[in-house]
Amino acid sequence: MKARSFSTTVLSFGLAFLYVPLIVVMVYSFNASKLVTVWAGFSTQWYGELLSDGQLLGAAGNSVIVALLSASLAAVVGTATGYALARFGRFRGRAILTGTVAVPLVLPDVIAGLSLLLLFVALEQAFSWMPGRGIFTIVIAHTTLTMAYVAVIVQARLVGMDRDVEEAAADLGAKPFTVFRLITLPMIKPAIIAGWLLAFVLSLDDLVIASFVSGPQSTTLPMVVYSSIRLGVSPKINALATVLIITTFVLLALAAWIGRNTLKSK
Amino acid sequence: MTRRAAVLALPWLWAALFLLLPLALVLKISFAEAQVSVPPYSDFFERLDGAIVGVKTTFANYQLLFSDSLYVRAYFSSSWIAFVSTLLTLLLGYPMAYAIARAPAQRRNLLLVLIILPFWTSFLVRIYAWMGLLRPTGIINTALQSLGMIDAPLQLLNTSGAVYLGIVYAYLPFMVLPLYARLEKLDGALLEAAADLGAKPWQVFLHVTLPLSLPGVLAGCLLVFIPAVGEFVIPDLLGGADTLMIGKVLWAEFFSNRDWPMSAAVTMVLLVVLVAPIMLFQALQPRTDQRP
16 A cells, blocks of 8 residues: 555656646746746747748748658558568568667667768769758658657557458458458558657657758758757747647647547447 | 568568668778768778779777777766666656556556657657756746745756756656556456565565566666667757767767768767667567467
8 A cells, every 4th residue: 555655656746747847838938028937927929939930930841741751651661560570470581670670769869860861871972862862861761760660559459459350351262452451451540540640740859860861951840949949948949849749739639539539430 | 472572572671771771881981081072981992993993991980989088988978877867767667657557447548648748749848848947047946046945046957967857857758658568467466465475565566566577677778778878969958068978979070070980980889889788679579470
């Protein structure tokens, strides 16, 4: 009993630890004063300044495009990987494939960033591929890392899933691709959507890898945020941070709502 | 078999081209010399009138790496900071995961969502939030001063302590989730049996709960430790000038000194430092090639 009340206390403390800093940022984004700590009344002027910052909006646009493309690519490659790992049993090169799933989950960003940059430079030298680097190189870099998350989620879903329906369909004469399209795919759809969403958020959030592989023309939102954070705390960044926090929460609530509705309609 | 090959082709191609080849290139370029050209490193092959007559490699980058104490200290200091932060994350994360696993079933999902939510919000924003709290004119210092507990603002930001705090804060969900996955599966009957046989609560924990949750402990620790060793953003924004971490050194080597071969050598050694933990992590991944 004592152990339980101790752990519950730590849990409450831990949750407060996680949320208090975010709440403080959000509250101070409405501060009228330029001095971030002194409260001088409610104001939304910093949000107005955000909307008139062309550089910021352009970078945000780039980030969304990169995130949409890389999350979709990651969903395809990741699902194929997760499917192979869950359904193909033992096959040649399995260890390498498990490696490509496990390694990106923990690989420090600086290693991933530098190694991919060297690849893009080498490709440019050898074949004039992706000259100058830009949105496209960031998309590939992000896909490489986020496909691992999709693969893990899809694989977990497939392993926990009963194979009887798939086997029944196969016994009744359905071709493997038909089984996949009509049985497997609908069953792992929630996992693919969850993986896509995770890939999208991870891509939107990445600073280090994008800094390495992006060209001079393509700046993403985290790169702009980072360079302004380095100059110090400002109410305008508080407002931007609040927008980012709220956007994530709304996206997640939407995802949860879609998930619940698809379950209901079954 | 060919159908399998068709499914496998894409993951295979992707892994080879964008994961293995890049690392091979890092190895190659770590033996090159920096020079003013595009790209800024010497050619691997020695050419004479267009024909390859040999390979040109230099160990100079690695020699500098091991003779200049900056690099060696940075590797040790990164590993130490990551180790301590991992330990702190475990100390905070274990009771949290335990409490969630023991909570009533209908509340567990809500608690899990609360743990995961911050992980979905921007990493930069979360670190930025702490910059606001820890600054000399930040909330913590202002509060302490107005309570009369301190006269002058404490130096909280740009210290090693702030880096530990940042890592614990940023990576806490990675610790709690694998721990929870383990603790949730724990058979309550085992705990009751131990208690019935006269074990005190701390004995039950030490001899039953803890050993059974060890795989989760290990997975959580590796998920925190490995990325933390190479962390750049946290030491850069929260750490001080004396906070030496290899991610920062690598960043400066690449973006400020523009020495690509040296950056490659720093990366190679970092990879070697992390090979053992990464392989351990991979070995821990659940085997799913057999039916349960």
